Amino acid sequence: MKEFDLHAVSLKDPFWQHYQKIVREETIPYQYQVLNDALDVDVQAEREDASLPAGKSHALENFRIAAKQKEGNHFGWFFQDSDVYKWIESAAYSLINQKDPSLVVIVDEVVALLGAAQEEDGYLNTFFQLTRPELKYRQLYFSHELYCAGHLVEAAIAYDLATGKKELLDIAEKNVQNIMHYFGREANQIQGADGHQEIELALVRLFEHTNNEKYVALADFFLAVRGENPDFYTQEIAENRALGLSTEEPSIDLTYLQAYDQPKNQREAKGHAVRMLYMASGMAKVAQHTKDPALIEACVAIWQDIAYKKMYVTGGVGGTVHGEAFIGAFDLPNDTMYCETCASIALVQFSFEMFKLTQQHQYLDTLTRALYNSVLSGASIDGKQFFYVNPLEVMPDSCHHNPGKGHVKTQRPDWLGCACCPPNFARLISALQRFVYTQENDTLYINLFAASRLVQADQFVIEQIGNFPFENQMTIRYTGVAQKIVIYKPKWLQSFQIECEQAWQETDETLVFAANTLIHAKIIFQQPIQMLRANPLINQDINQVAVQRGPFVYCLEEADNGKGISQCRLPIDTVAFRLSESQKLWSPTLVINFDGFESQKWTQEALYLPMNEPYVPKNWQLIPYHLWGNRGEGEMRVWLPLALVK
Numbered sequence: 213m214k215e216f217d218l219h220a221v222s223l224k225d226p227f228w229q230h231y232q233k234i235v236r237e238e239t240i241p242y243q244y245q246v247l248n249d250a251l252d253v254d255v256q257a258e259r260e261d262a263s264l265p266a267g268k269s270h271a272l273e274n275f276r277i278a279a280k281q282k283e284g285n286h287f288g289w290f291f292q293d294s295d296v297y298k299w300i301e302s303a304a305y306s307l308i309n310q311k312d313p314s315l316v317v318i319v320d321e322v323v324a325l326l327g328a329a330q331e332e333d334g335y336l337n338t339f340f341q342l343t344r345p346e347l348k349y350r351q352l353y354f355s356h357e358l359y360c361a362g363h364l365v366e367a368a369i370a371y372d373l374a375t376g377k378k379e380l381l382d383i384a385e386k387n388v389q390n391i392m393h394y395f396g397r398e399a400n401q402i403q404g405a406d407g408h409q410e411i412e413l414a415l416v417r418l419f420e421h422t423n424n425e426k427y428v429a430l431a432d433f434f435l436a437v438r439g440e441n442p443d444f445y446t447q448e449i450a451e452n453r454a455l456g457l458s459t460e461e462p463s464i465d466l467t468y469l470q471a472y473d474q475p476k477n478q479r480e481a482k483g484h485a486v487r488m489l490y491m492a493s494g495m496a497k498v499a500q501h502t503k504d505p506a507l508i509e510a511c512v513a514i515w516q517d518i519a520y521k522k523m524y525v526t527g528g529v530g531g532t533v534h535g536e537a538f539i540g541a542f543d544l545p546n547d548t549m550y551c552e553t554c555a556s557i558a559l560v561q562f563s564f565e566m567f568k569l570t571q572q573h574q575y576l577d578t579l580t581r582a583l584y585n586s587v588l589s590g591a592s593i594d595g596k597q598f599f600y601v602n603p604l605e606v607m608p609d610s611c612h613h614n615p616g617k618g619h620v621k622t623q624r625p626d627w628l629g630c631a632c633c634p635p636n637f638a639r640l641i642s643a644l645q646r647f648v649y650t651q652e653n654d655t656l657y658i659n660l661f662a663a664s665r666l667v668q669a670d671q672f673v674i675e676q677i678g679n680f681p682f683e684n685q686m687t688i689r690y691t692g693v694a695q696k697i698v699i700y701k702p703k704w705l706q707s708f709q710i711e712c713e714q715a716w717q718e719t720d721e722t723l724v725f726a727a728n729t730l731i732h733a734k735i736i737f738q739q740p741i742q743m744l745r746a747n748p749l750i751n752q753d754i755n756q757v758a759v760q761r762g763p764f765v766y767c768l769e770e771a772d773n774g775k776g777i778s779q780c781r782l783p784i785d786t787v788a789f790r791l792s793e794s795q796k797l798w799s800p801t802l803v804i805n806f807d808g809f810e811s812q813k814w815t816q817e818a819l820y821l822p823m824n825e826p827y828v829p830k831n832w833q834l835i836p837y838h839l840w841g842n843r844g845e846g847e848m849r850v851w852l853p854l855a856l857v858k
């Protein structure tokens with residue numbers, strides 16, 4: 213299944229255009245200033261730990277020092293170069309959507325800086341160049357060198373697509389040549405993989421961009437060599453010690469790195485969530501080209517383990533701060549979880565690659581759940597503040613005083629010492645049209661309802677006209693060569709009515725229009741407000757419901773309901789939801805009101821009393837989850853306790 217060139221798809225959807233505009237006009241210029249240390253912003257560590265970098269970014273300054281344009285020391289995380297690469301990638305995709313010569317000038321300056329910092333042999337990583345050159349490619353359990361290289365490759369592809377300029381692609385390919393020189397199956401080469409995956413998926417994208425099969429072969433190598441020798445990392449550390457290169461003796465957690473076995477033998481989502489999902493995305497991408505049945509089987513099993521056992525209703529993943537990791541099946545704490553924005557972005561990516569690999573639509577259910585909820589909640593509505601961790605339940609006092617919640621911010625910080633999420637958000641939103649259409653042979657797939665126009669010169673033009681999810685209809689117009697059109701029908705849309713003179717049929721997951729040279733269809737649907745219950749094995753959600761309308765999961769916020777939202781009680785048998793348009797937060801916002809109860813306050817000095825929960829009636833208001841945390845500090849919760857039947 214192929215994606216279309218981003219130039220060919222113009223997004224006209226008001227919701228997504230608004231996000232792309234904010235990213236273009238606010239986030240990208242803001243992030244450039246932050247990477248340049250040109251703004252006085254509050255750069256916070258991602259969790260409470262005095263050893264973590266905070267206070268400034270220093271990302272571009274590191275390159276200037278490596279390029280010998282400035283004097284100084286490296287500052288920040290050892291993978292900080294990737295912040296710059298992801299910023300370039302966002303800027304490049306944004307340039308595809310809207311020309312901006314002044315932004316091209318800025319990116320060109322950064323590209324020139326990267327070129328100046330790159331070593332003669334192609335090596336590029338400011339941390340190792342400036343602090344530990346003797347340990348280049350020798351500390352793969354933590355080094356992130358190939359992770360950064362992967363982001364460099366992705367940035368280079370994006371900038372070439374956007375501008376046709378090859379300088380960054382040359383830098384990236386030179387860097388990959390350097391990697392190819394040092395890594396491989398020859399006796400004198402390194403037979404191991406980076407502790408943090410990313411290079412795998414980036415190399416497949418580089419193959420798709422250049423048609424050079426060496427790149428997909430290298431991606432396949434990195435997936436095959438991972439976990440092949442479980443002692444690889446400890447042997448590497450022992451060798452460094454023996455050679456006097458390092459005295460470090462870190463303990464290696466192979467599960468954290470997904471290196472306890474070869475990826476093709478893995479069946480569960482374990483360890484660090486972002487690593488897991490970057491690896492899985494790389495596996496699904498490699499499998500699209502190699503058709504390796506073992507890799508496909510592993511991808512399907514890992515995806516099912518996440519979607520059916522380890523994903524939050526918001527599409528968040530990673531149940532614990534310890535190792536920012538997946539935990540056991542059906543264990544989904546709502547207030548101490550991690551749910552990193554990057555992990556949800558990676559889940560969108562993995563699910564999309566699984567859809568391309570299999571053409572099965574359940575993958576798009578998960579893609580949309582993560583995209584509209586835990587990805588979007590990663591940024592404030594002005595595009596300038598960012599969550600790393602996306603909780604489903606926040607009680608500010610508890611976050612401030614419970615040391616187990618030090619990572620759960622009640623407000624989005626201006627920037628983060630570990631700033632992986634903000635530019636990741638920007639690059640995903642800027643290239644959002646990637647997900648809307650795909651093609652397999654003579655079948656055209658519409659994967660997201662999003663007003664847009666796809667033009668393939670001399671072949672066809674397809675348009676979606678509407679304002680989803682604010683309107684309950686979408687018009688599809690197609691003219692061109694005869695081909696079948698398959699439209700994904702999300703589970704949260706119901707009662708489809710199709711007005712169309714051409715032949716079509718409806719399945720559980722799709723609307724299928726028979727091959728034709730002209731298709732004009734008006735699709736009308738309902739977006740009922742649904743109460744979702746959780747699998748009863750999820751201990752944390754017992755006797756609670758979540759509310760969803762269209763793609764949006766909803767939440768209660770203190771700003772609308774006052775303090776004490778944990779006292780909300782929802783009468784499941786009689787509740788009537790009322791949807792209305794509000795101008796607060798985002799224009800328009802669809803808010804939901806319902807008449808429920810409030811558990812009455814204790815009147816006695818006691819923690820526990822004989823059962824008798826008195827209620828008073830109360831109207832509660834819900835807002836889309838992705839908009840929470842934009843009105844100052846306050847309580848928030850997604851799962852709503854049910855009223856006890858009287």
Ligand SMILES: [Zn+2]
Nearest residue numbers: 552554632633
């Ligand atoms: Zn992140």
